[in-house]
Amino acid sequence: MSSLPHADVQAFLDEAVESEPQGLTYTPPRISQMIRRTLPPWGAIECVQVAHRPHRFEMRRAQHQFALYRQGSVSDGEVSIDGLRMAGPRALDQFVDFIPAGALFEGWTGERARVGYALVSIDEDQLAAVCPTYRVQTDLKPLISCHDAFLRGLLERLDQVVRSGKTDALYLETLVMLLMQEVRALQQLPEVVPVNTGEFGPVQRQRLIDYIEASLANEVRLADLSNIVNLSPYHFSRVFRRSFGMSPYQYLLLCRVNRAKHLITTTDRSLLDIALDTGFAGASQFSRAFRRIVGQAASQLRRP
Numbered sequence: 001m002s003s004l005p006h007a008d009v010q011a012f013l014d015e016a017v018e019s020e021p022q023g024l025t026y027t028p029p030r031i032s033q034m035i036r037r038t039l040p041p042w043g044a045i046e047c048v049q050v051a052h053r054p055h056r057f058e059m060r061r062a063q064h065q066f067a068l069y070r071q072g073s074v075s076d077g078e079v080s081i082d083g084l085r086m087a088g089p090r091a092l093d094q095f096v097d098f099i100p101a102g103a104l105f106e107g108w109t110g111e112r113a114r115v116g117y118a119l120v121s122i123d124e125d126q127l128a129a130v131c132p133t134y135r136v137q138t139d140l141k142p143l144i145s146c147h148d149a150f151l152r153g154l155l156e157r158l159d160q161v162v163r164s165g166k167t168d169a170l171y172l173e174t175l176v177m178l179l180m181q182e183v184r185a186l187q188q189l190p191e192v193v194p195v196n197t198g199e200f201g202p203v204q205r206q207r208l209i210d211y212i213e214a215s216l217a218n219e220v221r222l223a224d225l226s227n228i229v230n231l232s233p234y235h236f237s238r239v240f241r242r243s244f245g246m247s248p249y250q251y252l253l254l255c256r257v258n259r260a261k262h263l264i265t266t267t268d269r270s271l272l273d274i275a276l277d278t279g280f281a282g283a284s285q286f287s288r289a290f291r292r293i294v295g296q297a298a299s300q301l302r303r304p
Contacts, residue, residue: 023061024119031055037162039172042127043120045162050115059105064140066120066179067097068155076110081142084227088218090145092117095214096152098143098183118159122176130169134177137184145214151182199243204229208240216256216279222248256280257293264301271298 026032031051038044043063059065069092078087082103092115099105101124109115124136158175186207200208207228212220225248226236240248260278263269269277275286290298 024059025057026050027056027058028053039162041123041130042173042176043122045159046119046121048115048117048119050113052112052114054108054110054113056108057106059099060102061099061121062101063121063123064101064180065097065099065105066122066155067099068118068120068152068159069093069095070116070118072114072116074109074115075112077108077113079105079107079144081105081144084142084144085221085224086144086215086218088215095145095147096143096155098140098146100140100142103142118155120155120158120179122180124180127173127176127180131173131177134180137180140183141187143183143186145211146186147210147214148182148186151179151186154179154182198239200229200239205243212252212255216252216259217277218279220252220279252279253289254293257290260286260290260298261294261301264298274298 031053033049035047036044037046072092074090074092076089078085079090079097080086081097081099097105124134128134128136154175158172158179161171161175186203208225211225211228222237225240229236231239237248240251244251246254256278260274260280263274263277264271267274271286272283275283278286280286280289287298
């Protein structure tokens with residue numbers, strides 16, 4: 001692999017130095033390249049580029065970590081954060097991962113993996129020490145493949161201003177505090193379902209919708225969904241039906257068919273390609289589900 005950083009990393013601050021990653025390992029070794037800029041006293045930003053080869057990775061750090069993917073995609077693989085798991089393809093530059101302090105972040109990728117990202121480390125205790133108005137967050141949970149536009153926008157802005165070198169500590173600290181507050185806002189989930197309704201709250205419901213929409217091409221497991229709202233799989237299924245009017249599988253199938261319908265009417269991709277891209281095992285399964293839900297064959301949508 002070339003000793004030069006990826007073109008998008010080249011403009012990183014001149015005083016940044018290449019460093020060995022601490023608490024982050026890749027297998028096979030020496031396939032990743034990192035440029036690190038410390039942001040004393042509360043954190044750091046690291047620009048990481050990984051060779052286009054199958055690999056495994058593992059990270060466990062004492063600080064919170066945000067992974068902002070600048071470019072890349074994974075055609076096959078799996079990623080998990082303390083048991084919260086996602087398998088299959090990921091269009092990385094559409095998502096953000098949040099890894100709480102001490103959590104294990106691990107996974108693997110297959111042959112066609114293009115990975116480049118900025119890793120933002122935040123030490124909340126140090127942040128609170130320099131910002132008396134900041135309150136340390138507790139019991140933060142992982143966010144995997146989160147596509148919250150505001151959260152990604154804050155990370156992109158933080159990345160831009162650090163690489164430009166034209167800002168002061170107060171501005172950076174304000175951005176970081178907003179980042180942590182947004183994570184907290186995304187995780188305002190009650191530990192149990194409200195007893196008066198037996199349904200998901202609006203934040204719980206939206207997190208489930210976001211996760212399912214982002215995972216249509218992947219295997220979606222009941223354990224993963226129930227983990228998002230901190231319920232047992234059995235309790236989750238009953239509450240999901242009350243909240244959505246159908247079972248988790250029926251809702252997933254409806255979302256897949258709706259995505260396929262959109263692709264059929266807006267692209268010229270083959271029906272088989274669309275079927276596989278929306279999580280169906282093959283043409284026959286796709287055809288049966290589409291006709292049952294839409295009321296007509298998928299091919300009829302393309303007739304003049």
